[in-house]
Amino acid sequence: MSRHHGQCLADETLTEYLEGSLDPAIKAASEVHLIGCDECRNRLAFFMRVLREDVSSEEAAVLEAVAAQWHQKTGEKAAPKGGWRSPRSIVAIVAVAAGLVIGLTSIWIVRERLVEPKTAGEVVQLLLGQSRPFESRMSGQPHRPIVRTRGSDDAGVSYPLLAGEMTRLSANSHEMGRFYLLQKDFRRALPYLEIAEREVGASAAVHNDLGVAYFEDGDGSLLAKAGEEFQHALQHDQAFAAAAFNLALFYERTNAIAQAQSQWKRFLELDSKSEWATEARGRLQGLNH
């Protein structure tokens, strides 16, 4: 049971206690507290368990699977199999696993290829130019054939570390949302885009991209919200071609065929020459048959 024991200890104090680096007076005060506070002692125990050096066979198996998963996501070759019995071997194996390096390579690719992007928006734009993750169209997205895999499977691109680069470049909510959206990481993309949408003066592009996230999420309950966001985007800017394109897709998916046909025609009035227009004509023809 906990008794009166004063202010609880910060995580940093707990780990410094384990390290033995606390000032003697603080160490003594921490011990007084830890004896009386079950919660802090349990947190101390938590860090003792997290930081322990031995690795169980179960943990080793999970770590191996995790490393494989990481490689898959980063498009890197799997690390060689080996024993995970000691911390040293873990570090070594995962180090090799450190296809991780690709992460940095990706930053390097983005930073050195063509013109080095100077803003988070340019990073997203560069990534969007490489592949098309889904049918619907993000704001400012150049036309590409649809790729049926996760964006993060793209060889040579490590999104995990590019996320760090995005932050370093002070990406705003919309840009972070777009960054995760193009990876189909809807869990991360949606909160960012919803924040951006609530900001005063949210643009047609923000509404469109939030609509794309709802549309592609795979959660049927979000589909109606996707249609609303595309409409909002068009209310902001009637000539916003991406939203016009997406609204037509929305009608198709909801089996509103007549509306879809009419929306494709509206889109083609806005854009009759691009590759998006070619795709739209194909879809319209498909609906007419």
Next chain:
Amino acid sequence: MSAPDLVRECGEKLTDRDLWRHFQERFQGLIFMYVMRTLHLRHIQDDVTDVVPDLTQDVYVRLVQHDGRVLRSFKGTTEFSVRAFLARISASVVQDYQRHIGSDKRGAQVIPIDYATAGELNRRKPVDRPEVDSDQLSSILSWIDMERVVEGDSDRKNARRNALIFQLHYINGFEAAEIARFPGFDLSKSGVQAILARLRKRIQE
């Protein structure tokens, strides 16, 4: 380069390719492990294979965001301090994840006491607690006044540390060797065992 220096250098040079490759080679495995263990200890989900890479990504973001503020705040000087630093960041990221998925009912980073006691004590048969039934002593410890244990300890200088070790052993389920591995306790395995034996005897009296 030492581990603490490497962390500090990365904080200063957020886009230095070679430096960050070095960082990954040395610490990526540890981050995987700390995230995985935190997920397990907090009972968030059993199959963590999918989520650990994503949360590891969040650890990297946490390290570099705001122009590397977290990295630059690191003041440690030892290998252990780096591991502890990464463990804290990993735990914090997992805690945020737990909040996000809505399973954080208590909002605090606490290991359920049943996990600490039943989970650990029942599974293990430690060799260094022979005279007293562990469950019996654990229940005694739930109402015993630890201040009296402290006051009664002949090792006045380290009485509180010793009482804490006693609790870590009997309530939280750590064996003497596990406790002795942490430099903060400044004891060998046999030193921890001696303390446990002495305090156990006092409580029995």
